Amino acid sequence: xxxxxxxxxxxxxxxxxxxxxxxxxxxxxxxxxxxxxxxxxxxxxxxxxxxxxxxxxxxx
Amino acid sequence: xxxxxxxxxxxxxxxxxxxxxxxxxxxxxxxxxxxxxxxxxxxxxxxxxxxxxxxxxxxxxxxxxxxxxxxxxxxxxxxxxxxxxxxxxxxxxxxxxxxxxxxxxxxxxxxxxxxxxxxxxxxxxxxxxxxxxxxxxxxxxxxxxxxxxxxxxxxxxxxxxxxxxxxxxxxxxxxxxxxxxxxxxxxxxxxxxxxxxxxxxxxxxxxxxxxxxxxxxxxxxxxxxxxxxxxxxxxxxxxxxxxxxxxxxxxxxxxxxxxxxxxxxxxxxxxxxxxxxxxxxxxxxxxxxxxxxxxxxxxxxxxxxxxxxxxxxxxxxxxxxxxxxxxxxxxxxxxxxxxxxxxxxxxxxxxxxxxxxxxxxxxxxxxxxxxxxxxxxxxxxxxxxxxxxxxxxxxxxxxxxxxxxxxxxxxxxxxxxxxxxxxxxxxxxxxxxxxxxxxxxxxxxxxxxxxxxxxxxxxxxxxxxxxxxxxxxxxxxxxxxxxxxxxxxxxxxxxxxxxxxxxxxxxxxxxxxxxxxxxxxxxxxxxxxxxxxxxxxxxxxxxxxxxxxxxxxxxxxxxxxxxxxxxxxxxxxxxxxxxxxxxxxxxxxxxxxxxxxxxxxxxxxxxxxxxxxxxxxxxxxxxxxxxxxxxxxxxxxxxx
Numbered sequence: 001x002x003x004x005x006x007x008x009x010x011x012x013x014x015x016x017x018x019x020x021x022x023x024x025x026x027x028x029x030x031x032x033x034x035x036x037x038x039x040x041x042x043x044x045x046x047x048x049x050x051x052x053x054x055x056x057x058x059x060x
Numbered sequence: 061x062x063x064x065x066x067x068x069x070x071x072x073x074x075x076x077x078x079x080x081x082x083x084x085x086x087x088x089x090x091x092x093x094x095x096x097x098x099x100x101x102x103x104x105x106x107x108x109x110x111x112x113x114x115x116x117x118x119x120x121x122x123x124x125x126x127x128x129x130x131x132x133x134x135x136x137x138x139x140x141x142x143x144x145x146x147x148x149x150x151x152x153x154x155x156x157x158x159x160x161x162x163x164x165x166x167x168x169x170x171x172x173x174x175x176x177x178x179x180x181x182x183x184x185x186x187x188x189x190x191x192x193x194x195x196x197x198x199x200x201x202x203x204x205x206x207x208x209x210x211x212x213x214x215x216x217x218x219x220x221x222x223x224x225x226x227x228x229x230x231x232x233x234x235x236x237x238x239x240x241x242x243x244x245x246x247x248x249x250x251x252x253x254x255x256x257x258x259x260x261x262x263x264x265x266x267x268x269x270x271x272x273x274x275x276x277x278x279x280x281x282x283x284x285x286x287x288x289x290x291x292x293x294x295x296x297x298x299x300x301x302x303x304x305x306x307x308x309x310x311x312x313x314x315x316x317x318x319x320x321x322x323x324x325x326x327x328x329x330x331x332x333x334x335x336x337x338x339x340x341x342x343x344x345x346x347x348x349x350x351x352x353x354x355x356x357x358x359x360x361x362x363x364x365x366x367x368x369x370x371x372x373x374x375x376x377x378x379x380x381x382x383x384x385x386x387x388x389x390x391x392x393x394x395x396x397x398x399x400x401x402x403x404x405x406x407x408x409x410x411x412x413x414x415x416x417x418x419x420x421x422x423x424x425x426x427x428x429x430x431x432x433x434x435x436x437x438x439x440x441x442x443x444x445x446x447x448x449x450x451x452x453x454x455x456x457x458x459x460x461x462x463x464x465x466x467x468x469x470x471x472x473x474x475x476x477x478x479x480x481x482x483x484x485x486x487x488x489x490x491x492x493x494x495x496x497x498x499x500x501x502x503x504x505x506x507x508x509x510x511x512x513x514x515x516x517x518x519x520x521x522x523x524x525x526x527x528x529x530x531x532x533x534x535x536x537x538x539x540x541x542x543x544x545x546x547x548x549x550x551x552x553x554x555x556x557x558x559x560x561x562x563x564x565x566x567x568x569x570x571x572x573x574x575x576x577x578x579x580x581x582x583x584x585x586x587x588x589x590x591x592x593x594x595x596x597x598x599x600x601x602x603x604x605x606x607x608x609x610x611x612x613x614x615x616x617x618x619x620x621x622x623x624x625x626x627x628x629x630x631x632x633x634x635x636x637x638x639x640x641x642x643x644x645x646x647x648x649x650x651x652x653x654x655x656x657x658x659x660x661x662x663x664x665x666x667x668x669x670x671x672x673x674x675x676x677x678x679x680x681x682x683x684x685x686x687x688x689x690x691x692x693x694x695x696x697x698x699x700x
Contacts, residue, residue: 013541013542013545016475016542016545017545019475020472020545020546020549023468023471023472023549024468024549024552024553024556026452026455026456026468027456027468027553027556028556029456030455030456030457030458030465030468031307031556031557031560032307032311032458032464032560033560033563033564033567034559034560034563035563039559050456050458051458053449053456054449054452054453054456054457054458054459055457055458055459055460056438056442056445056446056459057442057460058437058438058459058460058461
């Protein structure tokens with residue numbers, strides 16, 4: 001029983017870490033003015049994803 | 061780094077730093093003096109000066125905010141009387157410092173307390189220490205980045221209007237932005253002091269740096285709030301990280317806008333909300349101060365008018381729900397205080413400038429410039445999409461005009477709400493603040509659904525984060541691994557933001573410092589301004605095909621304003637309604653214009669690069685291809 005609880009706790013923590021990874025990935029696509037070249041991770045896929053969901057043309 | 065440390069840059073930056081320190085100290089002294097007028101009770105309440113609280117909780121920040129608001133309102137009144145002159149401002153500010161000194165010794169400098177504060181600032185644990193260290197590094201980096209060219213809005217109005225005040229000594233309306241003058245200018249008044257005391261160049265650097273001081277005050281106020289809500293050092297540092305990684309906040313810290321001042325006032329209004337914190341029981345004074353600060357927040361950022369009544373009113377109602385009479389009394393006092401503050405800081409100014417005190421909400425005169433309060437930024441489909449992506453859009457959105465977002469740290473901590481942090485006494489207070497803010501956010505989404513810029517409604521985004529932080533507090537006590545994971549993820553967010561600020565420094569700070577050292581071609585706007593300074597006289601007639609006028613020197617800006625023909629449309633407006641057979645160059649010859657400043661992005665036209673009319677020589681100077689140009693016009697003698 002204790003082992004099951006322990007595994008459940010670990011699974012919940014792993015799920016939380018996955019949540020954190022998603023947030024960090026979304027953050028990579030959202031930072032303004034960060035040049036893609038020279039960054040350790042290619043930013044383009046993150047920025048494209050961000051643009052698809054969180055960008056619309058300005059229409060005043 | 062060597063680019064930054066060169067004589068010309070130092071000659072600008074060092075006096076600017078001294079000027080900002082001097083002004084901030086005078087502001088603090090003003091708050092210090094005011095606190096004496098507020099009698100013993102407010103002092104005993106512990107939010108102005110407190111002997112009973114720990115040194116960290118001691119609130120020079122609230123004293124600073126009080127002084128900031130009072131001095132800004134006073135400066136605005138002085139501008140109406142034509143008293144924005146260095147020989148008036150300097151004795152005034154020195155008098156405030158000396159007055160505070162004579163009354164109770166000079167206000168203690170913050171760094172005199174640092175030794176004591178060090179012990180209460182550094183959190184326990186390696187992860188928390190790492191977080192604190194990275195936040196401090198980020199905040200210092202932010203100070204460096206304030207040394208940069210301002211953004212478009214700042215060049216157009218936020219910095220241009222106070223520069224014109226400093227140039228003319230009075231509240232002279234900035235051509236083309238007269239409608240903005242129907243709003244209060246208390247957030248811009250410190251800029252006027254910077255320009256009046258520092259001149260065009262030093263004033264420019266000092267004005268931008270002065271907002272960083274406001275950013276520090278903001279952090280300090282949040283620190284005080286969190287500590288009074290019973291948060292540990294680790295948790296409080298997490299809130300610091302959240303603020304320092306909110307690009308909506310950091311962008312306006314360095315780009316010359318003044319939005320942070322409104323947030324600073326709003327935060328002080330929350331701190332003084334009667335009954336929220338132990339020191340603000342049923343005394344009338346916190347209600348007076350809270351109402352006054354709420355009004356100042358609205359005057360500094362008018363959009364807060366839609367949200368602050370809910371952010372402040374609902375927590376007040378929830379705190380005093382069992383004593384309705386006390387609630388009514390306190391709310392009544394706060395409202396009276398707010399009305400009195402609005403009368404002095406807004407309506408009086410409008411009455412003097414336009415004879416129309418309640419404009420733009422209630423306009424009686426046809427001559428009063430109209431201000432568009434009902435902004436629409438996107439079409440219906442896009443607006444619907446934006447609302448569907450709330451609240452994630454507030455963090456990850458990159459919509460045009462959005463200008464940054466709220467830090468992702470709120471999402472990192474969102475699962476901590478499962479610990480139900482509102483069950484404690486402090487947690488309840490944080491919950492009330494959060495509920496008020498969430499209602500405020502819904503009101504904003506209803507009234508201005510397409511206006512997604514967080515800078516228009518900062519308080520409703522920042523205030524609920526206090527509750528999240530108390531959730532982290534529960535994790536620290538009950539689920540340590542979760543708290544550690546959250547802290548490490550937050551450190552990564554801070555590092556990403558650090559990388560972002562380094563990129564900003566590379567594309568703004570370093571090129572500007574090189575341009576100041578004499579290198580041409582790196583900062584187009586600076587180069588164009590330098591060329592204009594060198595070539596044009598104070599009486600040159602300049603046609604602005606650009607939204608910006610901050611780059612004109614103070615005498616130029618004053619004469620540019622005066623040279624416009626009274627009771628006639630502005631030169632730039634006349635340029636929009638030429639006859640079919642007339643080009644802008646024909647108009648330039650007729651109106652004896654000497655220079656045309658041309659920004660193609662906003663003012664593109666096709667009659668500039670044509671054969672000039674006889675009698676006019678045109679020299680075209682390009683500063684950024686297809687973006688920034690300067691046309692130097694010379695009339696031949698026979699026609700001049």
